[in-house]
Amino acid sequence: VKVAVSNEATAILYTKLFTTPVHPCMQVGTEYQYKTGPHFEFYQTANLGYIYHNHLYQGLYLNTGIGYDYKFNFGLKLKGLFELGYLHTFTTQDEYQFKEGEFVNGMDQGNARLMTMLSVGAGYLLKKNKPTSPEIFLLYKSWIEYPYSRGFIPMMSHINLEIGCKFYLFGNHEK
């Protein structure tokens, strides 16, 4: 199981690391390992997340993808992930709809988006000799939201700086 928090920014990819004001994201997820070796892990991810951008939107997303970790003997891991997902957003502002010649207050059904995410970062195994070692990780996630504003801005780029931990629900389980 993975639990992580991150700070989102609407930014050109790889131009920013951490920005303010903070736009928090929370994510829980899991991994399924396809292949492992002394120095690598190749795995599938599945995540559920929540993103909150004050004054603009809040959203829920589901994504999945593949990841590759390179492991050093002293517990450090270099991580790379590519994930695809669905994001559904709702505005955090008052919303008005134009009906029969006037604006009326009311919510719509939100907006459906596709999200394509490329992440790079590092992790550290806290008990490097145990196959079920907890891990802390830091990821720089760059992602594209599509569609963004139909007929105006087709897609929007975002970055997240994420910190999280990975652990096995049943600590004594040996894979």
Next chain:
Amino acid sequence: MKNNLLKIISLLGLVMLAVSCSDDESFQPSFYECSLPFTDSSQLHGSVTEYQVLLDKITGSGVPGIMMAVQTDAEGLWLGTSGKADLKSDISLQSCNMTRVGSTVKTFTADGTITRPTAG
């Protein structure tokens, strides 16, 4: 260790949520009152009806609010608006109010870029 990690991450998430929340900006009706020392003679303009019908047509199609200024040598200045400055407070837009020009400025920039060299 697992529980401690979870606590730290959860706490961090809560702190980030707490610092990221703030009230939306809201304006009192007095914010929209006109106080400019300016005498508006737009109602005396020869094309007042024509221009106003045009603006009302645009807001009638779903634009929340619009303002327009027309300056000609022959007829002088016309300022007009249609729609709302503030939907929440139901305040009508006036020609003295401030609006964001947004990407409209691109049109003016392009126009100026083309016409200024022509004008020498």
